[in-house]
Each structure stands twice: as structure tokens, then as C-alpha cells.
Amino acid sequence: MRTIEQLTRPNIRGLKPYSSARDEYKGREASVFLDANENPYSPSYNRYPDPLQHRLKERLSRMKGVDPGQLFLGNGSDEAIDLLFRAFCQPAVDNVVAIDPTYGMYQVCADINDVAYRKVLLDADFQFRADDLLAAADEHTKLIFLCSPNNPTGNDLRREEIDRLLDKFDGLVVLDEAYIDFSGQPSYTGQLRQYPNLVVLQTFSKAWGSAAIRLGMAFASPEIIAVFNKIKYPYNINQLTQEQALRLLDEPEKIQNWVSVLNKERGQLMERFAALPFTERVFPSDANFFLVRVSDAGAIYNYLVGQGIIVRNRHSVSLCGNCLRITIGTSEENNILLETLKRFTMY
């Protein structure tokens, strides 16, 4: 593997990061803070939040079985994705490789940062071969993006191929686990020590039911995390978000319960979808959504919009012709969807 120093953009390697007032103060406990130009009134939101979110990281890392130094928190996983490009990819020189189809933000961030985005098509089972991704890479490839369970296909990627890629690729492998809580597979956070080139992404937006607080996690070696911390906005996680996340961590059983309810609903909804006359194929899912191929995705999508129901039309995505992506909702929402679709058959 190339070292993290070799992978890092030269300007980032040499960067002197912004030093905030609170960063500089590293002395004893203090009670009078006149260093950051805040208004002393209106507690408890008048003070800048902890730039490195120590309390939250302490709690989270214990739950996830990693060291706090292996954890970065971002304004959604999207921040971590963007930081990966800004830290490691030289615009107009470097490139990244990704499976196709997958989550759209990788390409958007690549385009914003003027980094070539090389797509490698999945096979008919929505699986990849490590050797195909490696064949698409060259000495300017800094990152390879995987997503498991994958979006929009919903399936877990094969671990043998993920392991092989981690063994063979000399840059960073980014494994997006936004939907890992719904999967029967364990997280790759357990493999961080084994693979110094692994970056695992997770989020509070899906199983944790907290898309609105914008909190994403990146797990990686302390060396990679240090690069993120060097270039992130100083106060990227606001106080309200840190507090709400700590509250959520007090009731992990609630999240576990949501996950088992949603997984059960998924099974039922997929079965009922399979019985609809226009359904051609319901693809297996390890996430809180599934992909379904229908006779005419555009017509069904438009019909549902007219009925006030929004699903995702993935017709224009590679390998997803005439496919809709259906998020698992509450039992009531799923019933409304099914009943509405049964009426479509009468058109």
C-alpha cells in the first residue's frame, strides 16, 4: 500500500490548519471564557461547540468497538465523502473507481472536485469482482468506492471480493455501510486494524431515524482520521446535533426494534409486490428498501405521484431499467402503497 502521506494531496500534506480559540486553550479547567468573541448571555447555545465532539465520540466508539481516534463525525456521510476527495484527490490529475450502479453522491463529489470518476458495471446479480475494479485503476487512482448493502440495488456485496480488494489495492477502499444495520452481515469496522487502507462510512440518517440532524460517521486508521480533522470546518457538528445524538445513544433498544420491525415489513411488502400483475422481478434486499422491476416504471411512478405517493424511479440507472426503488415505511404507509397499486392494475 502507498502510505497515507503519499496518498494525501501535497497542499493538504503541508497545510497549517485553522486554529480556533478553543483549540488553542489547552490549559487547566477554566470558568471565564473571553477568548472566542461569543456573547456571554443565552446559555447554552451561546458557546461554540466542541470541535472534535469528544463526549459523543467517546460514547459512540464504545458502542462500535473502535478507538475514539478511529472515528470522524461529519455533517452527514456526505461531508466525509467530500473530504475524501479534497484530502486525497488532486483535481484534473487523480481519479477514483466505483461500482455502478451505486449511491449518486460519489460521482457528484468527484465532478465538483474535478476528479475523473471511473465506473465498473456490476454483474447481473449486482455483485462486483475485485479484479475488474483493480483493472480500472492506475497509479492516479486514490479511492475505490463500494457500498454494502448497495444503493439502489439493496444487496450486500460479497465479502471475499471486498477482502480481496482491500488486500490488493494500494489506495483507500471506501466502504459505505449506510444500511448495515438492516443487513445480516457484520460491519467492516471490525477489520480496521487488519486493513490500514479501509474507510467505513455509516450514518444516523437511516436505521437511527435521524436524517434531519445531519450526522455521519467515518471509521478509519488514526492517520486517515487526522487528515479529515485537519481540513474539516472547525465546528462542523453543531451543539444541537451532538446533544440529540447522545440522547439517541441512551436508547439503542429502540433502534434495534425499529430495524426488526422494518425488516419484517420489508419481507411482507416484497411478497405482496411479487404478486402484482405488472411486477417482473423483486430483487433481494439487505436494506430498508428494495428494487422492483415492473412493466413500465415511468407509468407507475407517475400514477403514484398523482395519488400523493412518492417512490424512486431508477429507470435511467445502469442495470435498473424499469426499476422502482421502494423505501419501507410504516405498516400503514406500506398498505396505502399496495392498495393504491392494486388499483393501477384496473387502468
Ligand SMILES: *Cc1c(COP(=O)(O)O)cnc(C)c1O
Ligand atoms: C442515505 C445514504 C447515505 C446517507 O448520507 P447522509 O449524508 O449521512 O445522510 C450515505 N450513503 C448511502 C449509500 C446512502 O444511501
